[in-house]
Amino acid sequence: MTGGTTARTLSSVRVRRLIIEQSKRAHVGHIGSALSVADILVALFSGTVDPEVDVFILSKGHAALAQYCVLAELGLITHEMLDTYCGDDTQLGVHPDHTLAGITFSTGSLGHGPSLGAGVALAKRIAGRPGRVFVLMSDAELNEGSVWEAVMFAGHHRLDNLTVILDNNGQQALAPTAEVINLAGVDQLVQTLGWESRRVDGHNVDALTIAFEARAPGRPLFMIADTVAGKGVSFMERQVKWHYLPVDDAQFALALSEIG
């Protein structure tokens, strides 16, 4: 982190509170996804990602609210800007826009991030430049065929400067992933295709931070972060409906009291 941001310490509790507050104010959903990735983002942006040389891509663009809250906490955007979330004439839509400070790529259509990340990683290698590429994707994104084109490519080309983090919350828009497309065994599959597969508790910031330090020479890193959709709010946890629903007044108060 650069000078202005090292002084600030990211807090998962603070980020989760902001997620609930902003989604309530804007009356917009995707809360479950944002809470699912909150700890991953806190770990990544507490020192793992060096903005001078590293690139972060939020492939699951619908969790952008969590990233906006992190950007605001880091001071990369103001809290006044955060308050424009999903308003008119805003840079902070449901999905991230690269014109906003701290966002490298606009996403929102699923399955693009791994390919974009592989392209950045390959370009860094060609140019002999340092830096890692982190792509955060959802487990349901594995349904997209283009993800597998990227997985095969990065494995073949041994892009060991690329790390894909799987937000493995087991849920997608309409149902649990196991009921839609069963993804069990994906760790072995990517391993077979030339990746190093690791598993980590996606809500343990310390464990995540240590896990992100791992490098496997000649192999891109596939970090399966086991998460809970809606993490931190009991009535949202593992509930498919909280992929889309906004909160009402009672739910808002209860959610904040549970987060602390």
Added chain:
Amino acid sequence: MRKQFVSTLIDIANHDDRVVLLTADLGFMVLEPFAEHHPDHFFNVGVAEANMMSLAAGMAHEGLIPFCYSIATFASMRGYEQFRNGAVLHQLPVRIVGIGGGFAYGTAGPTHHALEDIALMRVQPGVGIVAPADDGQVDRALRDHYARPQPMYLRLAKETASHPELAGRFHWGRLEVIGDGDIAIVAIGSMTGVALEVRRRLQAEGIQTAVAVAASIAPAPTDDLVALLASKSACITIEDHRPIGGLGSLVAETIAGHGLGVRLIRSGVTDPVGETTGSEAFLRRRNGLDVDGLMAAVRRVALVPA
């Protein structure tokens, strides 16, 4: 045209190490020289066009200038959303190189006929579309414009062509006009040979035409079109593409937008879905996109006053 593309690109890459060439496993007996000259800047990404488009956006973000090579249908359509959300949305210098626009792949059949690629690219904001008429234009267009900041679609024919009348002239956002007359024939790059032959034959009959080569489809050569058509009685567009969304549409939009009083005939591919296939010459002939077909179209407007 493909070999000229590769030869010019090798030369450019000799002086500019930002250039990389990606192919989705196509270009047998064409791309090898580039791979030999610049092995570290050549990647066969496999049969994976969608990945190729996003890879290219990622690479362009890091300062490279990636060329993405495939048959025009696959190059323009299979990774279309990746191109839209990547290179177009971020305005990155990704170059799609579509080989065999129109019916160039002949008997390969309709999956290989690129008849709506230009329409798809025209609706994307800020994308340069270049359809050269011959090797000279391929060379000029590449050398002068490869480093422009916006994304581009380069539509190449398979055959080698050379039109001395053009002498390799190519200007971004301009028409190249050959001759003058009361009737204008506006040809997309690959139909230039047909248009020039028709001009020669009509000249022998005492009918004068201006042939305008539209190799720069986007940015549109609007000013040149307005200047050209302001004094013409009729205009015939000819393109190996559906008449919707391509050159014919571009000219129609220009005429309507500027209130020009010129009569317009749009020659393009009108085959219904499910037609038989055949050679490029056969398919062009069936759609009136050969010398006889264009002669007939010109005679219709030449004999019937507007």
